[in-house]
Amino acid sequence: MRYIGLIMILALTLAACNTGKIGSGKTQMVTPRDSMAYAYGVDMGKGMKQQNLDLNVEAFAAGLADGQGEDELKLNDDQIRQLVMAFQEEARKKQVAAMQAQQKAQQSSAKVKVGEVAPDITLDTPEGEKVSLSDFRGKYVLVDFWASWCKPCRAENPNVVRVYNKYKSKGFEILGVSLDRARDPWLKAIKDDGLEWPHISDLGFWNSKAAQDYGVKSIPYTVLVDKEGKVIAERLRGTSLEAKLAEIFGS
Numbered sequence: 001m002r003y004i005g006l007i008m009i010l011a012l013t014l015a016a017c018n019t020g021k022i023g024s025g026k027t028q029m030v031t032p033r034d035s036m037a038y039a040y041g042v043d044m045g046k047g048m049k050q051q052n053l054d055l056n057v058e059a060f061a062a063g064l065a066d067g068q069g070e071d072e073l074k075l076n077d078d079q080i081r082q083l084v085m086a087f088q089e090e091a092r093k094k095q096v097a098a099m100q101a102q103q104k105a106q107q108s109s110a111k112v113k114v115g116e117v118a119p120d121i122t123l124d125t126p127e128g129e130k131v132s133l134s135d136f137r138g139k140y141v142l143v144d145f146w147a148s149w150c151k152p153c154r155a156e157n158p159n160v161v162r163v164y165n166k167y168k169s170k171g172f173e174i175l176g177v178s179l180d181r182a183r184d185p186w187l188k189a190i191k192d193d194g195l196e197w198p199h200i201s202d203l204g205f206w207n208s209k210a211a212q213d214y215g216v217k218s219i220p221y222t223v224l225v226d227k228e229g230k231v232i233a234e235r236l237r238g239t240s241l242e243a244k245l246a247e248i249f250g251s
Contacts, residue, residue, distance in 0.1 A: 121177060140172050140227060142175070143214075147179040153220040163242050172249065176199040221235065
């Protein structure tokens with residue numbers, strides 16, 4: 001993204017230098033430094049607008065242009081940096097608020113709720129045997145919804161393998177529930193990623209019965225259930241998964 005921004009700045013700089021146009025369509029004599037300020041304003045304005053900030057792109061660009069004198073730039077580099085930092089902080093706050101609102105909406109509409117018994121799952125293993133989540137009562141089980149075609153899932157798998165090897169002797173199990181559509185890619189991914197825990201699937205893609213029962217809308221998606229089959233956490237990945245398991249089993 002940073003490089004794209006630099007390319008946009010250079011392109012706009014060249015355009016401004018060649019035409020002499022800057023700010024609100026006005027034509028005037030400009031220096032390379034003036035053009036860079038204008039281009040920087042346009043680039044930042046577009047970036048902030050894309051992040052849903054209440055910012056008028058044209059006003060911002062024209063403001064930078066009008067703040068220039070014939071001999072010197074009234075907005076120096078430090079002042080521009082301060083503006084950028086302020087915009088970035090506002091963008092960060094809005095993004096965090098949006099994420100929190102989305103998580104809250106997901107939790108309120110989720111079919112799986114912490115403290116309740118997880119819906120049972122019964123699907124076929126690669127060998128054609130029926131396996132159910134309830135078969136693992138007495139163990140802590142991470143129900144891991146994933147698929148061979150899911151890049152974030154595959155990227156997360158090394159971490160899941162690591163924590164599985166660390167805690168499997170302490171009563172931890174994983175049940176991999178695949179949303180694959182074809183058998184061969186599913187089996188290849190299991191082998192290639194070294195996923196040595198039980199796996200099941202109906203090869204139903206997003207129409208998988210398990211995915212429907214759990215309200216899965218994106219993967220990877222995980223649900224951690226306790227020895228009695230009750231949900232104690234969901235959406236655990238990376239450090240959050242390891243921290244929860246360390247809380248349960250000790251580090």
